[in-house]
Amino acid sequence: MSEASSGSRQAPGPGDRALTRGAGFAVLAFAAVLWVWIIPWQVDASGTGWMRPRTLPLICAAGLGIGGALLAVVPAGLTDLRPRAHLKAAGLLVIAAVAVWAMARWGFLWVAPVLAAALVAILRERRPLWIAATVIGVPGAIWLAVVELLGRSLP
Known part of the structure; x- marks a missing residue:
């Protein structure tokens, strides 16, 4: 029975954790680019609706940043390659x-x-x-x- 079909997984090694941390930092950097450059450049500052047009994109960018930071600080297990x-x-x-x-x-x-x-x-x-x-x-x-x-x- 192969390792993948038996359900047993090895403990994550240092390479897996480094890869996961790197992905977390990449997502965090992408969220920062969204927050600082892309959203202000592409989304109007004022609107006519109940909410300003930048509110929802900034909330999404913040969620991405928080998720990336959590992944960088507390890396997940094995990466499926x-x-x-x-x-x-x-x-x-x-x-x-x-x-x-x-x-x-x-x-x-x-x-x-x-x-x-x-x-x-x-x-x-x-x-x-x-x-x-x-x-x-x-x-x-x-x-x-x-x-x-x-x-x-x-x-």
């Missing part, structure tokens, strides 16, 4: 790219629930409440935050 994991990640990137293209063509309200349903199917979720919350609730919450609270339009 199997080709299958990389293929899954590449597949998700392709799905995201197709969704961005489709949103430009047909709009957020039509594409986002389909994208959410595809992700639910990939994750093999079977609980009806979670499926409904993901397919209907998440796109609805995004629409509410962007259109109603920020006063911006979605594609």
